Amino acid sequence: MAPFGPIVAATNTFHRPVGPVAYDCVKLVVVRDGSAVLSSHLGRRPVAVGDVVLLCANTLCAAKPEGCCTVSIVCIDTDYLIDQVFWQHVGLLSDRLDARELAGKLYLESVQLLHIGGQQLDQVGPLLDELTCLTAICHYAKRFNRIQALWFLIADEISPFIKVSSVRLSPSQRERLRPTTPRHRRFVPLRAEAIRAAEFLRGNLAHHWTVLDLAERVHLSESRLSRVFADAYGKTPMAYLTMLRVEELARLLRESDLLVEDAIGRVGWRSMSYAIRVFRRHIGITPGVYRRTHNAVA
Structure with missing residues (x-):
């Protein structure tokens, strides 16, 4: 089996219906x-x-060539595209779950026919x-930067033709996202209190943490700690703790024989x-399904 790559491209000529x-x-x-008739x-x-x-x-589509038709097809992993949506709209989003929801709102049409014309095609x-x-060679890791660059250049030429829906966030949604969104991060040295707070969380996932408990340990107020921590890590302390617990639970499910309920208790x-x-x-799946999927692959 060829190594997985999130972007795969191929050029084919077909003479029969697909x-x-x-x-x-x-x-x-x-x-x-050439040309073809698309059915969707x-x-x-x-x-x-x-x-x-x-x-x-997961969109059904068929095509019948009129004589013959040559096409270049680029297949892009959906999770890879969700990451792109996240960083493109990082000013609105708190995490990749919000990015998935936003993508569903932006791209409502499951099929789009874009008429880019000959000039754009030449580009x-x-x-x-x-x-x-490059993708046929199957050395994705070695040529990662070039493959990504090519995809971004292609997307830059084609994206102006793609229909997207306008998305507006209500005041309540903006307030919900505000504390954790990465737009509040600044690329400056981390505050010592934020580092210590993160170390406390990583060092004892099973502890019944509260923001007050954490704030007292680093000698800050709750509100001040939340702001300092979000600046450093892009998440509130409790959102960061949840991320750590999910990661550790996934590791326990992969690497130990603990019952699911015991593993859940182990992470707090x-x-x-x-x-x-x-x-x-x-x-995206339950812990039980995650364990079975990992065991099947292993």
Whole structure:
């Protein structure tokens, strides 16, 4: 099996109908030569040179070439794109869970047909060819920077044609996000109190921490500690503690034979139902499914 890479590109010529089929990734299909008829929930649409089809994950689509059709296809892992959305809109978001929610609001259409034209295609074509060559080699880690650069250049040419929905945050949503959003981080030396607070949390995950308890240990007020900590780590102390507990629970599930409920208690959660909800919110699956998935892969 070839090593996994979050971006894979290929150029193919097809003479027979393809699909309907769906993929668990986002696909960018650039028509390089010939034409075809695309079938999706949008109905039947003709595509020709200079057209780009944007398919969201798990979207059924079929195509019938008119004679033959040559396309370059870029497959992008959805989690990789969520990371891009997070950093693109970091001023609005607190974490990647918010980024996933925002992406769902921005890109409402599961299929988009983009008419970029011949001039844009001339710009994108050489980038697609190089990306295809590099991802075919399967040395993603070695050429990570170049592959990423090529993808960003391609996206820069095509993104102006993509339809996005306007998203507005209500005052209550902004207030909820404010304490943890990374826009409040400053690239300055960390305050000693923030470092000590993080060390306390990492050193004793099982302790029943409160902001007051932590603030007293580092000799700051609760509000002051929350601001200092968010500046240093981009999260409130309790959000940081949750992240640490999720990471440690995942490690215990991978590396130990502890029962799930015992592992949950080991990291400091007293409610199993609450721990399962939090773990699922961060990882995407329950602790039990996580353990079974890891054991199956191992």
